[in-house]
Amino acid sequence: MSSTPTDGGRRERFDRGMETLGRVDGEAGRRVIDALGDVSPELAHQIVAWGFGEIYSRPALPPRDRQLVTLGILTSLGGCEAQLDVHINAALNVGLTPEEIVEALLHAAGYCGFPRALNATFVAKKVFGERGLLPVRQE
Amino acid sequence: MSSTPTDGGRRERFDRGMETLGRVDGEAGRRVIDALGDVSPELAHQIVAWGFGEIYSRPALPPRDRQLVTLGILTSLGGCEAQLDVHINAALNVGLTPEEIVEALLHAAGYCGFPRALNATFVAKKVFGERGLLPVRQE
Amino acid sequence: MSSTPTDGGRRERFDRGMETLGRVDGEAGRRVIDALGDVSPELAHQIVAWGFGEIYSRPALPPRDRQLVTLGILTSLGGCEAQLDVHINAALNVGLTPEEIVEALLHAAGYCGFPRALNATFVAKKVFGERGLLPVRQE
Amino acid sequence: MSSTPTDGGRRERFDRGMETLGRVDGEAGRRVIDALGDVSPELAHQIVAWGFGEIYSRPALPPRDRQLVTLGILTSLGGCEAQLDVHINAALNVGLTPEEIVEALLHAAGYCGFPRALNATFVAKKVFGERGLLPVRQE
Amino acid sequence: MSSTPTDGGRRERFDRGMETLGRVDGEAGRRVIDALGDVSPELAHQIVAWGFGEIYSRPALPPRDRQLVTLGILTSLGGCEAQLDVHINAALNVGLTPEEIVEALLHAAGYCGFPRALNATFVAKKVFGERGLLPVRQE
Amino acid sequence: MSSTPTDGGRRERFDRGMETLGRVDGEAGRRVIDALGDVSPELAHQIVAWGFGEIYSRPALPPRDRQLVTLGILTSLGGCEAQLDVHINAALNVGLTPEEIVEALLHAAGYCGFPRALNATFVAKKVFGERGLLPVRQE
Numbered sequence: 075m076s077s078t079p080t081d082g083g084r085r086e087r088f089d090r091g092m093e094t095l096g097r098v099d100g101e102a103g104r105r106v107i108d109a110l111g112d113v114s115p116e117l118a119h120q121i122v123a124w125g126f127g128e129i130y131s132r133p134a135l136p137p138r139d140r141q142l143v144t145l146g147i148l149t150s151l152g153g154c155e156a157q158l159d160v161h162i163n164a165a166l167n168v169g170l171t172p173e174e175i176v177e178a179l180l181h182a183a184g185y186c187g188f189p190r191a192l193n194a195t196f197v198a199k200k201v202f203g204e205r206g207l208l209p210v211r212q213e
Numbered sequence: 214m215s216s217t218p219t220d221g222g223r224r225e226r227f228d229r230g231m232e233t234l235g236r237v238d239g240e241a242g243r244r245v246i247d248a249l250g251d252v253s254p255e256l257a258h259q260i261v262a263w264g265f266g267e268i269y270s271r272p273a274l275p276p277r278d279r280q281l282v283t284l285g286i287l288t289s290l291g292g293c294e295a296q297l298d299v300h301i302n303a304a305l306n307v308g309l310t311p312e313e314i315v316e317a318l319l320h321a322a323g324y325c326g327f328p329r330a331l332n333a334t335f336v337a338k339k340v341f342g343e344r345g346l347l348p349v350r351q352e
Numbered sequence: 353m354s355s356t357p358t359d360g361g362r363r364e365r366f367d368r369g370m371e372t373l374g375r376v377d378g379e380a381g382r383r384v385i386d387a388l389g390d391v392s393p394e395l396a397h398q399i400v401a402w403g404f405g406e407i408y409s410r411p412a413l414p415p416r417d418r419q420l421v422t423l424g425i426l427t428s429l430g431g432c433e434a435q436l437d438v439h440i441n442a443a444l445n446v447g448l449t450p451e452e453i454v455e456a457l458l459h460a461a462g463y464c465g466f467p468r469a470l471n472a473t474f475v476a477k478k479v480f481g482e483r484g485l486l487p488v489r490q491e
Numbered sequence: 492m493s494s495t496p497t498d499g500g501r502r503e504r505f506d507r508g509m510e511t512l513g514r515v516d517g518e519a520g521r522r523v524i525d526a527l528g529d530v531s532p533e534l535a536h537q538i539v540a541w542g543f544g545e546i547y548s549r550p551a552l553p554p555r556d557r558q559l560v561t562l563g564i565l566t567s568l569g570g571c572e573a574q575l576d577v578h579i580n581a582a583l584n585v586g587l588t589p590e591e592i593v594e595a596l597l598h599a600a601g602y603c604g605f606p607r608a609l610n611a612t613f614v615a616k617k618v619f620g621e622r623g624l625l626p627v628r629q630e
Numbered sequence: 631m632s633s634t635p636t637d638g639g640r641r642e643r644f645d646r647g648m649e650t651l652g653r654v655d656g657e658a659g660r661r662v663i664d665a666l667g668d669v670s671p672e673l674a675h676q677i678v679a680w681g682f683g684e685i686y687s688r689p690a691l692p693p694r695d696r697q698l699v700t701l702g703i704l705t706s707l708g709g710c711e712a713q714l715d716v717h718i719n720a721a722l723n724v725g726l727t728p729e730e731i732v733e734a735l736l737h738a739a740g741y742c743g744f745p746r747a748l749n750a751t752f753v754a755k756k757v758f759g760e761r762g763l764l765p766v767r768q769e
Numbered sequence: 770m771s772s773t774p775t776d777g778g779r780r781e782r783f784d785r786g787m788e789t790l791g792r793v794d795g796e797a798g799r800r801v802i803d804a805l806g807d808v809s810p811e812l813a814h815q816i817v818a819w820g821f822g823e824i825y826s827r828p829a830l831p832p833r834d835r836q837l838v839t840l841g842i843l844t845s846l847g848g849c850e851a852q853l854d855v856h857i858n859a860a861l862n863v864g865l866t867p868e869e870i871v872e873a874l875l876h877a878a879g880y881c882g883f884p885r886a887l888n889a890t891f892v893a894k895k896v897f898g899e900r901g902l903l904p905v906r907q908e
Contacts, residue, residue, distance in 0.1 A: 262376060291429060328426065328432045331384065331399075334391060334395055335387070337392075338390070
């Protein structure tokens, strides 16, 4: 019996994770998982079963809040343009607006510097372009 | 006349920044600014006038959202325990609960690893202890 | 029935993780877990149940090899002196000699620079001192 | 009346910044600003008005010195190849020679490791090639 | 007479380094050295003469162990995909199996996060593909 | 006969390095080297013989320029407060003024964010205090 939202065996956690992954990251997330199939299926399993099945599934922080934290991390880490692509899509999927996303990246500049904020903003430009969301209106 | 919220000369931006700084970071933020007085008053000025007077004052992202982004950045940068202390206090000041803060740091673990998440969580423990907020209840 | 070494429900994974944690990190690891109890018990749970119960328990890489990878990561991340303390102890526990550990940190200097290698080496000095392993003999 | 070099309203700081940006970063800098126009015009504004209008305009450190600091930062941050491209051009624009630039990157290797120094040096090779400055003579 | 394995003048260290470089990094390492010839021959010299002639040549840690440390560092640094390409090849050259390499990168995920582990794993996929080593079998 | 400034055997490079180290880093540098004696004498040797005997001794960049690059790197790396202590002393030793040093750190804020600039500035405050150089005058 599962007494917490993250209980369950290996297979249950994976299935719960795939459902959350699909809702948050959509097609882009599934492509990453598929691409791992012939090189590191266990990494794919853990991203889904642990990252999405255990962590993302916890109700203590709603999906929109999780993406704000994630945008901050991926922007400041640097070299995570591929993951920013997935998560800027995810941010839009869970209700953040383009205006809020670029504001979050502007805000990040003060904490991790303009180069990292620029790199993330150009990924946002690419994602917004693909989804017909350009130009972004800022006051 | 200020046509945007971040217009104004050097002094106006500083005054607006001090007001925002006080509201967000409280006493801890002012102590950092004071400590800079004899070594780099211009760095102190820019943190206040630019960071808080221009960026934090923008309405495009509410204070609670800014702290979620900031927690993500400071956790993943590493070596920013002093700033995490200020901003975990700030996070509480703008309405994030201890439960949400530790969940944000748990969420961060998947993106920047357990060591950084642990360091940030132990800063949170210190701040929560000082404010009488321990133990944190998690389901 | 567990068909893979990392299957099992929430409790089983935690128990398996505690056993591995004790074997690898010893007392130092348990102290970290205990210290999380009143601030983020779920972070404690995941470090044990996932990090040790799922990842460390996999037979695909022996414990000594895992610590070599970990020393490389913690040295280059920076700001992880607390974790280096635990893992330099762990490295000794799983069979790496002091000579091999300092050689790994010297090797790291070329990849992440002398400052990070120095910080890690001074943690090693502290751990070796506590365990009566100084001076380290290098040819 | 501006009593310090960085006073002035939003528009004045932007204009002063554009002048400095043009002198330091030249065409490459302006292209970055233009590319931000439809996604984050405020980020573009702040890079110009704050970064160049306030910080770069201060007389306390000459432009050549600022590029030495900047080369150190961008090399060690990693993942900033686009910004290194702009700033290696800037370094040449403000009087650093190719020999000095590659020496700075060699010097950086000891502090942030060979991989970051290599990545920066290959950006320098690209920039030098575009400006007809290859081969670089070193004793 | 050399009383330590890393003694010798500038030329001797370079020659010893080229021999070690060839054995560890193979053709990929030599291509990096050649590419530096017209921009920073001294950086090329130091990578060979110091990195390989002095550090890699020391017997205190066998080549396989050095690559485990190196994989940990390059994965966690981020933005070192070019160097990971060389060193995943090197890891194979000195006896690590594809299964061990992807396990090391999965292990890294807990210490530096999934994004860095993913980036490194996709470099591994490229290298394994070039050497006819896909698919990797994991239990 | 040494045809380049960095030629010579193991012992000559070490002696040349100790001379340069003393001139640049002074007593603080020597204390670091001494502290390594019982844990990693080879790391001590390489910092001196390679870092100072080979790299710092090259005439292609004067000592003041090397410290500007180094300040940029150590500020942006983070977690290098001990090394910043040594190198802010070194920066003063080779002719940078306190005003130039704090300006370099203010400049760094735009590239690596305020938290890292703050940490470095507080190390500068400590060093300046020890050398009777407070308060720093900035216009």
